[in-house]
Amino acid sequence: MPNKKVLDEFPAAVNATKELTEKQKAVLITSIQLFAKQGYANTSTHQIAVAAHQSEGTMFKHFKSKANILKIALEPIIQRVIPDVLAELQQETLKQPMDNLHDFLAFFVRNRMAFADENQDAIKVFLSELLYNQDLRAEFLTTAPENFVNTFRTVIADFQQRGLMVDWPFPIIFRHIISVLTGYVVDRYILFPNRDWDDDQQATYLIAELEKVLSA
Amino acid sequence: MPNKKVLDEFPAAVNATKELTEKQKAVLITSIQLFAKQGYANTSTHQIAVAAHQSEGTMFKHFKSKANILKIALEPIIQRVIPDVLAELQQETLKQPMDNLHDFLAFFVRNRMAFADENQDAIKVFLSELLYNQDLRAEFLTTAPENFVNTFRTVIADFQQRGLMVDWPFPIIFRHIISVLTGYVVDRYILFPNRDWDDDQQATYLIAELEKVLSA
Amino acid sequence: MPNKKVLDEFPAAVNATKELTEKQKAVLITSIQLFAKQGYANTSTHQIAVAAHQSEGTMFKHFKSKANILKIALEPIIQRVIPDVLAELQQETLKQPMDNLHDFLAFFVRNRMAFADENQDAIKVFLSELLYNQDLRAEFLTTAPENFVNTFRTVIADFQQRGLMVDWPFPIIFRHIISVLTGYVVDRYILFPNRDWDDDQQATYLIAELEKVLSA
Amino acid sequence: MPNKKVLDEFPAAVNATKELTEKQKAVLITSIQLFAKQGYANTSTHQIAVAAHQSEGTMFKHFKSKANILKIALEPIIQRVIPDVLAELQQETLKQPMDNLHDFLAFFVRNRMAFADENQDAIKVFLSELLYNQDLRAEFLTTAPENFVNTFRTVIADFQQRGLMVDWPFPIIFRHIISVLTGYVVDRYILFPNRDWDDDQQATYLIAELEKVLSA
DNA sequence: TATGAATGAGCTTTCATTCAT
DNA sequence: GATGAATGAAAGCTCATTCAT
Numbered sequence: 001m002p003n004k005k006v007l008d009e010f011p012a013a014v015n016a017t018k019e020l021t022e023k024q025k026a027v028l029i030t031s032i033q034l035f036a037k038q039g040y041a042n043t044s045t046h047q048i049a050v051a052a053h054q055s056e057g058t059m060f061k062h063f064k065s066k067a068n069i070l071k072i073a074l075e076p077i078i079q080r081v082i083p084d085v086l087a088e089l090q091q092e093t094l095k096q097p098m099d100n101l102h103d104f105l106a107f108f109v110r111n112r113m114a115f116a117d118e119n120q121d122a123i124k125v126f127l128s129e130l131l132y133n134q135d136l137r138a139e140f141l142t143t144a145p146e147n148f149v150n151t152f153r154t155v156i157a158d159f160q161q162r163g164l165m166v167d168w169p170f171p172i173i174f175r176h177i178i179s180v181l182t183g184y185v186v187d188r189y190i191l192f193p194n195r196d197w198d199d200d201q202q203a204t205y206l207i208a209e210l211e212k213v214l215s216a
Numbered sequence: 217m218p219n220k221k222v223l224d225e226f227p228a229a230v231n232a233t234k235e236l237t238e239k240q241k242a243v244l245i246t247s248i249q250l251f252a253k254q255g256y257a258n259t260s261t262h263q264i265a266v267a268a269h270q271s272e273g274t275m276f277k278h279f280k281s282k283a284n285i286l287k288i289a290l291e292p293i294i295q296r297v298i299p300d301v302l303a304e305l306q307q308e309t310l311k312q313p314m315d316n317l318h319d320f321l322a323f324f325v326r327n328r329m330a331f332a333d334e335n336q337d338a339i340k341v342f343l344s345e346l347l348y349n350q351d352l353r354a355e356f357l358t359t360a361p362e363n364f365v366n367t368f369r370t371v372i373a374d375f376q377q378r379g380l381m382v383d384w385p386f387p388i389i390f391r392h393i394i395s396v397l398t399g400y401v402v403d404r405y406i407l408f409p410n411r412d413w414d415d416d417q418q419a420t421y422l423i424a425e426l427e428k429v430l431s432a
Numbered sequence: 433m434p435n436k437k438v439l440d441e442f443p444a445a446v447n448a449t450k451e452l453t454e455k456q457k458a459v460l461i462t463s464i465q466l467f468a469k470q471g472y473a474n475t476s477t478h479q480i481a482v483a484a485h486q487s488e489g490t491m492f493k494h495f496k497s498k499a500n501i502l503k504i505a506l507e508p509i510i511q512r513v514i515p516d517v518l519a520e521l522q523q524e525t526l527k528q529p530m531d532n533l534h535d536f537l538a539f540f541v542r543n544r545m546a547f548a549d550e551n552q553d554a555i556k557v558f559l560s561e562l563l564y565n566q567d568l569r570a571e572f573l574t575t576a577p578e579n580f581v582n583t584f585r586t587v588i589a590d591f592q593q594r595g596l597m598v599d600w601p602f603p604i605i606f607r608h609i610i611s612v613l614t615g616y617v618v619d620r621y622i623l624f625p626n627r628d629w630d631d632d633q634q635a636t637y638l639i640a641e642l643e644k645v646l647s648a
Numbered sequence: 649m650p651n652k653k654v655l656d657e658f659p660a661a662v663n664a665t666k667e668l669t670e671k672q673k674a675v676l677i678t679s680i681q682l683f684a685k686q687g688y689a690n691t692s693t694h695q696i697a698v699a700a701h702q703s704e705g706t707m708f709k710h711f712k713s714k715a716n717i718l719k720i721a722l723e724p725i726i727q728r729v730i731p732d733v734l735a736e737l738q739q740e741t742l743k744q745p746m747d748n749l750h751d752f753l754a755f756f757v758r759n760r761m762a763f764a765d766e767n768q769d770a771i772k773v774f775l776s777e778l779l780y781n782q783d784l785r786a787e788f789l790t791t792a793p794e795n796f797v798n799t800f801r802t803v804i805a806d807f808q809q810r811g812l813m814v815d816w817p818f819p820i821i822f823r824h825i826i827s828v829l830t831g832y833v834v835d836r837y838i839l840f841p842n843r844d845w846d847d848d849q850q851a852t853y854l855i856a857e858l859e860k861v862l863s864a
Numbered sequence: 865t866a867t868g869a870a871t872g873a874g875c876t877t878t879c880a881t882t883c884a885t
Numbered sequence: 886g887a888t889g890a891a892t893g894a895a896a897g898c899t900c901a902t903t904c905a906t
Contacts, residue, residue: 046878065881066880132255183399273900489891563775616827622779637820692900694900705903
């Protein structure tokens with residue numbers, strides 16, 4: 001049930017402003033699944049409607065256009081990549097203070113691996129659409145700094161001030177972390193999803209890679 | 217003239233079997249440019265024909281299908297990502313023996329940065345098509361091991377045997393290198409092509425990142 | 433109104449599984465008319481759509497392909513060449529027993545002449561497509577034996593056993609009857625539709641021809 | 649080598665006015681073969697050119713249009729269906745006078761069966777094109793009466809005057825003969841070419857069929 | 865003269881979106 | 886409101902014919 005999380009997040013992310021019926025949720029989930037399997041351009045609205053047991057007319061009444069279905073379906077991904085990890089980080093630090101780089105990286109890597117596992121379809125679609133979808137890109141590049149990059153920046157700066165992290169510019173460090181994690185996700189879920197993966201071993205190496213580079 | 221290299225490589229990569237006229241080259245270059253700007257699915261063959269000053273009929277006589285235009289246009293990328301660096305590496309090692317990790321990484325990073333700079337459009341298209349284009353993916357995943365992964369494997373193993381590189385499994389090391397370099401390419405050419413990039417500084421950091429992780 | 437019968441037969445032949453709207457019927461009738469006038473290959477789907485006052489999109493949604501329009505439009509011909517005559521033959525024999533060859537031939541010839549008159553367009557298209565349309569041919573050659581040839585075989589065998597018909601092999605007799613009737617149809621409706629035909633006289637001769645050959 | 653005869657007849661039929669090179673003959677023969685296999689509309693001029701080892705340019709220089717290739721390729725069939733049989737009939741009657749209906753029908757049927765066997769491809773194409781090709785049809789319907797129908801009329805009238813043939817109108821008799829023979833050709837060469845045919849037995853029956861109907 | 869590359873109109877089919885019911 | 890039939894523009898591709906070499 002790899003898309004369970006996406007569904008669960010809809011209420012939190014979207015329901016604040018809009019009520020989503022079960023069928024409307026089905027449209028969003030089905031869309032992500034079909035887009036992930038075939039690509040956005042190769043998926044017809046008819047196909048979505050049939051798979052979501054909706055009529056095309058009703059679908060367009062609510063979502064207005066195919067592009068908008070994509071946009072709404074990906075919103076949780078864009079909005080929750082960081083907030084989630086922050087919320088859980090807070091809970092974690094309540095249990096025990098996280099005063100070394102290793103513990104932080106271990107938590108962060110495993111947390112995001114879990115997120116990737118639960119949202120693999122949406123992530124694949126997001127990565128691919130980021131390339132050519134001007135609107136999505138614009139939204140992401142304006143939203144990301146606020147609830148994503150800036151939060152990250154604070155955490156990094158904190159580690160650096162405590163002398164626990166290498167004193168490189170933030171963009172370099174930020175890109176490095178994203179690169180290593182995204183590289184894993186692409187390898188694991190997009191290029192070779194059928195390999196026999198040992199997730200724990202993978203986590204260990206990812207943490208080690210990041211630690212070697214980022215430690216002061 | 218960012219696509220100069222792609223053009224120059226056509227003779228080497230394709231002309232062995234087929235002579236390409238100027239107009240046929242124009243079709244391939246124009247296609248890559250349009251695909252990079254709009255995406256493959258959002259670019260019509262009519263648009264390509266007009267931009268390449270060709271009639272659609274002639275285009276289809278030579279290239280048979282839109283999918284085949286893409287395939288042929290990307291062939292140099294698939295075939296030459298590694299052979300190029302190897303050839304130049306050989307020339308380089310003739311000048312001075314490369315017996316430490318830093319020198320190798322410095323050469324490798326700068327060489328592939330140049331390659332990326334020269335083939336940015338084709339790389340963008342390649343990355344995006346890798347996600348959903350079954351044929352391209354199949355071709356890449358069968359071609360890559362031979363002229364790409366295996367060569368890499370030998371070089372890595374050599375450094376490891378000499379005790380100059382960390383003793384991690386090859387897939388981990390391989391993915392790490394690819395991730396870091398691809399992360400840079402996406403950042404530099406796809407997400408923020410208009411930023412004021414200091415390529416030399418970027419190279420320095422990339423080399424440092426890789427060296428910290430890979431050194432024994 | 434030469435295609436009245438074709439239309440009337442759609443309910444019986446097709447409506448069992450699918451309801452046909454008026455416009456869908458119009459597509460089928462118009463197609464047959466255009467195919468009969470210009471040939472299948474020389475008739476564009478656009479032409480059909482305009483003539484049937486339909487949009488091409490709607491047409492394709494229902495009929496899926498041009499080939500399928502042809503197939504569905506000809507189905508009544510393939511399915512009803514013999515069943516019709518049999519049904520009416522049964523009704524006829526209720527009125528008066530048909531115990532000589534002449535009466536049978538007279539009924540059969542006039543009945544099929546009426547069928548040809550009502551379905552001339554479809555018959556022309558059918559004959560021409562039989563030559564090169566692999567699918568139609570395959571369907572006909574598998575359907576025909578069941579509801580066509582075998583029924584005929586029984587009737588012929590019956591007359592032969594009663595000593596009323598020449599003792600030749602069935603394929604010879606079958607082909608002879610079909611040849612003579614088809615020859616008439618081609619002469620009458622395809623080669624010289626504008627001649628001044630005396631249908632009654634034609635029937636008399638056709639019956640005489642068949643009777644001379646087939647009588648014991 | 650079923651098309652040998654067609655080729656051999658080209659000199660006689662066409663060379664009087666036009667010289668045909670070997671390659672031009674190849675175009676005509678190949679066309680007929682392809683048209684017979686796939687239909688005229690489904691055969692491209694490119695396909696013909698390749699199969700005949702000709703360039704499309706040269707082909708069009710000589711034949712002007714695809715329609716004209718068909719027309720010229722079928723000319724021998726149209727021109728020689730009857731003249732052939734007449735010439736051989738003359739030779740035959742020199743050996744022994746043919747003063748009964750059976751001998752004439754036997755000669756005629758076997759002679760036309762041989763013709764059909766040698767020109768099966770061209771006959772198939774001719775029959776199919778007769779349906780929709782206005783030009784071919786017009787040519788045939790003006791040419792046929794002169795060198796075909798009228799000759800036939802004379803022979804029939806002669807038999808009738810001698811009291812050897814039924815006293816029916818010529819069109820009825822003519823159509824009957826053509827129908828029976830064409831029915832055989834379609835059965836033998838178009839519908840079921842792969843059956844195990846006993847040509848001698850077929851001839852016997854065809855003669856018997858015609859004799860029963862036509863005898864006085 | 866012989867060639868085959870070039871042409872562009874026309875083909876069948878798809879699809880996001882609208883609208884009558 | 887919900888439906889799915891209807892729309893028609895645009896897609897990829899083919900082809901008979903022309904024309905520069």
